[in-house]
Amino acid sequence: MKKDSSVHLTEEALNDALIGMSSTEEDLHLAACELCRAKLQAFESDMLMFDEASLAWSEARSATMPAIEVQRKRHSKLFFNAAWAISMALVLLVCLPTLHFTHVFSLHRHGSLTTAGDSESQIAQDNELLQAVDVAVNADDLSSMGEYSTSTRIHPHSGLQRSAR
Structure with a gap:
C-alpha cells in the first residue's frame, strides 16, 4: 500500500x-x-x-435425501439377498454330492444297489458280447505268440502260468 x-x-x-x-x-x-x-x-x-x-x-x-436413503437401503437389502442366495448355492454344491456319494456308498456296502434295466437276460447278452470281443482280440494275439512258442510260460514277476486260449 x-x-x-x-x-x-x-x-x-x-x-x-x-x-x-x-x-x-x-x-x-x-x-x-x-x-x-x-x-x-x-x-x-x-x-x-x-x-x-x-x-x-x-x-x-x-428434503429429498430420505428418498435416496431408502434407495440405499433397498440396494443393501438386494445385496444381502444376493449374497445369501450365492452362499446357499455353494452349500448345496458342496453338500449334495457328498450326500449322494454317502447314499450310494451305503447301498453298495449293504448290497442293495440294483440298476434299472439290468435283467438276467441283458447281463447274459453282455457277457456273450464281451467274450466275442475277447476272442477277436486274442485271436490275433495267439498267432503272433505261437511263432515264439510262448503259449505256455511262467510269468517271471508273478510266477503265474500263462497259457494261450
Whole structure:
C-alpha cells in the first residue's frame, strides 16, 4: 500500500482484509477511506448472499435425501439377498454330492444297489458280447505268440502260468 491517502487499496489488499490478514496500514486506510470500505462491504454482502443461497439450496436438497436413503437401503437389502442366495448355492454344491456319494456308498456296502434295466437276460447278452470281443482280440494275439512258442510260460514277476486260449 502506498502512503498517499488518495491512492486506494489494491485488489490484493482488499482480499487480505476480507480474510483477516490485513496490515495495520491497510486497516487505517479502510477506516479513513469511504470508497475502499464500501468495496469491502459490498463484497462481504455478496458473500453473505451467496452463503444464504447455498444454505437455502442445501436445506431444499436435504428434503429429498430420505428418498435416496431408502434407495440405499433397498440396494443393501438386494445385496444381502444376493449374497445369501450365492452362499446357499455353494452349500448345496458342496453338500449334495457328498450326500449322494454317502447314499450310494451305503447301498453298495449293504448290497442293495440294483440298476434299472439290468435283467438276467441283458447281463447274459453282455457277457456273450464281451467274450466275442475277447476272442477277436486274442485271436490275433495267439498267432503272433505261437511263432515264439510262448503259449505256455511262467510269468517271471508273478510266477503265474500263462497259457494261450
